[in-house]
Amino acid sequence: MQVKKALKHIFLLVAxxxxxxxxxxxxxxxxxxxGAFGASQWYVGLQMGANFSNPHPIVSYSEFSVNSLDxxxxxxxxxxxxxxSGKQIGLKTAFSPFRSVNVSLSGLYFDYAYGYTNTFGWQxxxxxxxxxxxNYDHEHHITYLEFPLVARYYLVPKGKIKPHVQAxxxxxxxxxxxxxxxxxxxxxxxxGQVAFSQPAYATFxxxxxxxSQMGYLLGGGLTYRVGTLNMTLDVHHxxxxxxxxxxxxxxxxxxxxxxxxxxxxxxxxxxxEISFSLMFPLKFLTKDFxxxxx
Amino acid sequence: MLSMKRLALFLFLxxxxxxxxxxxxxxxxxxxTKIFDHSGFSGDIDxxxxxxxxxxxxxxxxxxxxxxxxxxxxxxxxxxxxxxTLNEPYVNPLPGIVKKDDAYYMAxxxxxxxxxxLMKIDLQGDQPSVAATFPDIKYPLSFSATPDGGFLIQGYxxxxxxxxxxxxxxxxxxxxxxxxPVLENVEEILIKHLNRTGVRLPFANGTVLGxxxxxxYYFNGFMNFTVSLVFVDAxxxxxxxxxxxxxxxxxxxxxxxxxxxxxxxxxxxxxxSYLLPLTPVDLRSIVFSGxxxxxxxxxxxxxxxxxxxxxxxxxxDVLLYGTHTKNNQVILYSYDKENGELLGVEYIGHTNPYQxxxxxxTEDGGLVVLSKTYVAKRxxxxxxxxxxxxxxxxxxx
Numbered sequence: 001m002q003v004k005k006a007l008k009h010i011f012l013l014v015a016x017x018x019x020x021x022x023x024x025x026x027x028x029x030x031x032x033x034x035g036a037f038g039a040s041q042w043y044v045g046l047q048m049g050a051n052f053s054n055p056h057p058i059v060s061y062s063e064f065s066v067n068s069l070d071x072x073x074x075x076x077x078x079x080x081x082x083x084x085s086g087k088q089i090g091l092k093t094a095f096s097p098f099r100s101v102n103v104s105l106s107g108l109y110f111d112y113a114y115g116y117t118n119t120f121g122w123q124x125x126x127x128x129x130x131x132x133x134x135n136y137d138h139e140h141h142i143t144y145l146e147f148p149l150v151a152r153y154y155l156v157p158k159g160k161i162k163p164h165v166q167a168x169x170x171x172x173x174x175x176x177x178x179x180x181x182x183x184x185x186x187x188x189x190x191x192g193q194v195a196f197s198q199p200a201y202a203t204f205x206x207x208x209x210x211x212s213q214m215g216y217l218l219g220g221g222l223t224y225r226v227g228t229l230n231m232t233l234d235v236h237h238x239x240x241x242x243x244x245x246x247x248x249x250x251x252x253x254x255x256x257x258x259x260x261x262x263x264x265x266x267x268x269x270x271x272x273e274i275s276f277s278l279m280f281p282l283k284f285l286t287k288d289f290x291x292x293x294x
Numbered sequence: 295m296l297s298m299k300r301l302a303l304f305l306f307l308x309x310x311x312x313x314x315x316x317x318x319x320x321x322x323x324x325x326x327t328k329i330f331d332h333s334g335f336s337g338d339i340d341x342x343x344x345x346x347x348x349x350x351x352x353x354x355x356x357x358x359x360x361x362x363x364x365x366x367x368x369x370x371x372x373x374x375x376x377x378x379t380l381n382e383p384y385v386n387p388l389p390g391i392v393k394k395d396d397a398y399y400m401a402x403x404x405x406x407x408x409x410x411x412l413m414k415i416d417l418q419g420d421q422p423s424v425a426a427t428f429p430d431i432k433y434p435l436s437f438s439a440t441p442d443g444g445f446l447i448q449g450y451x452x453x454x455x456x457x458x459x460x461x462x463x464x465x466x467x468x469x470x471x472x473x474x475p476v477l478e479n480v481e482e483i484l485i486k487h488l489n490r491t492g493v494r495l496p497f498a499n500g501t502v503l504g505x506x507x508x509x510x511y512y513f514n515g516f517m518n519f520t521v522s523l524v525f526v527d528a529x530x531x532x533x534x535x536x537x538x539x540x541x542x543x544x545x546x547x548x549x550x551x552x553x554x555x556x557x558x559x560x561x562x563x564x565x566x567s568y569l570l571p572l573t574p575v576d577l578r579s580i581v582f583s584g585x586x587x588x589x590x591x592x593x594x595x596x597x598x599x600x601x602x603x604x605x606x607x608x609x610x611d612v613l614l615y616g617t618h619t620k621n622n623q624v625i626l627y628s629y630d631k632e633n634g635e636l637l638g639v640e641y642i643g644h645t646n647p648y649q650x651x652x653x654x655x656t657e658d659g660g661l662v663v664l665s666k667t668y669v670a671k672r673x674x675x676x677x678x679x680x681x682x683x684x685x686x687x688x689x690x691x
Binding site for chain 1: 320325326327328329330331332333334335336368372373374642643644645669670672673679680681682685
């Protein structure tokens with residue numbers, strides 16, 4: 001239902017933006033130059049791809065409090081960027097006021113994924129061979145209804161393959177969040193050395209995150225024109241500007257969630273996004289359906 | 295055309311910023327869960343008492359490795375500030391930390407002589423100092439502060455096979471001491487209570503409040519073969535009435551005196567637990583605890599510690615009962631103080647097992663719970679929950 005609702009919002013937004021651009025671009029027919037009918041083009045299409053998050057913890061928290069002699073064990077070890085992958089899909093509309101510039105707005109169902117591990121150890125001081133080690137691997141998925149507004153500049157504005165650089169801002173409304181936790185360990189305190197692993201369990205953690213995030217993105221890519229279609233491959237580095245953690249619920253909601261002394265750090269999400277877009281031109285010059293090619 | 299585009303862009307950015315909601319920020323200490331872990335395997339711990347101290351941190355008392363005294367001071371956000379295990383001969387900390395004249399006191403036992411110490415706790419983490427020694431009070435079982443600035447200490451005289459109650463003056467000298475015959479030897483039960491190999495019995499004492507009862511104290515302990523709630527004259531300790539239990543299997547588990555002959559009570563009958571939020575008690579009568587009727591609460595763990603507190607939440611005066619369930623979750627019941635109606639129930643702790651130690655309302659309107667937990671399903675540790683005022687108000691729903 002969340003996805004259906006998100007797609008409905010995306011459709012409405014893109015349709016709305018398209019109308020807005022259409023009104024904005026409504027112009028008297030001019031034969032040439034900026035503002036001429038044939039000098040601009042706008043597009044609508046699909047965008048999809050994969051993304052890889054790299055959380056940036058600001059302050060770390062734990063349910064565990066240890067004295068200075070023991071220390072350790074409560075810090076989260078965040079996964080490397082490419083260990084957890086997310087995905088995104090949605091609609092995109094773009095407007096090129098002239099050949100070398102393109103401004104786009106997307107409405108995306110965006111799934112961010114990141115993870116971390118906690119390792120705990122206990123040892124019998126009288127019989128040091130008696131020890132227990134526990135590892136908890138957490139994978140979080142947070143989905144947003146995300147709206148990136150991106151300005152693109154074509155480095156080579158002519159030709160079938162056009163490289164570009166781009167920059168923009170994005171704003172995301174959180175839809176939901178869930179996590180999977182896997183417990184494993186080595187038990188050397190029960191008469192031998194036993195390595196064990198429990199099945200992963202999953203749970204919703206939506207209350208642990210704030211309702212929105214925003215940030216900016218920088219990147220580039222290639223556009224390849226096939227007939228009337230523009231196929232674009234983009235690579236973005238996205239930098240979150242606000243902490244996505246709901247500090248109010250950090251402990252209170254965690255009490256209801258399966259985990260092991262685990263509470264949410266204050267963190268910003270940085271992300272590497274790889275997207276593929278299929279864009280259809282919407283302005284045509286002739287009755288035989290020939291699009292304006294910039 | 296360009297101005298329209300700029301307008302569209304501006305509107306989008308404006309709506310973006312407008313929608314960028316900041317969820318409510320909490321100051322440190324408003325809410326937390328803390329498990330006080332260490333890397334050792336070492337033994338058991340029994341959470342006994344928690345108080346909030348002037349720096350807004352918390353001072354917790356526990357019995358570690360059977361009956362050693364363990365003190366823990368935390369910061370406002372629940373992080374450890376210092377911890378201390380007292381050296382012999384100080385053992386058997388009694389449940390409760392008492393504040394008197396801006397100082398914090400605890401009571402404990404001498405490991406060899408079984409006599410009683412009243413100790414003053416140093417909030418900086420130095421060893422507590424002995425405020426007074428009472429060689430005649432053996433087997434100390436409970437203590438409390440009295441409204442006149444003194445103390446009441448409950449003990450057990452093994453030779454006389456009697457419970458003792460001693461009134462301590464503000465100058466920390468004995469005002470009176472009274473013996474209450476048990477009429478049988480219960481030392482074995484007491485030893486199991488002290489070394490935690492048997493049921494922990496709810497020994498307690500205190501002062502009966504207001505109404506026409508300003509001159510009475512009470513204690514919960516052995517008398518006449520049973521664990522009884524005994525009311526005594528504050529002038530000399532002479533017993534005036536009591537609520538008898540059934541041996542050590544049926545008894546008043548917790549008592550909280552209210553005004554006008556009313557008590558908030560909890561009783562245990564073998565493995566069953568009953569909560570009686572507004573119970574009229576005739577101090578000068580002798581009744582049987584089993585006759586105090588109430589619903590059985592099958593979710594409460596058998597013989598679990600039950601703590602009763604009075605609070606004003608919002609504009610409502612309530613009685614809060616805290617204990618733990620059979621599956622080891624802390625559970626808080628709230629009752630309307632006016633009519634004894636159950637208002638709400640709150641469970642705390644869904645992942646690790648938690649057992650009730652103590653709880654109190656904090657200065658910010660929140661609530662803190664000291665409990666015992668097991669990490670990695672096997673290591674006993676102290677845990678401290680701090681609930682926000684909003685969470686506390688949820689207990690009423």
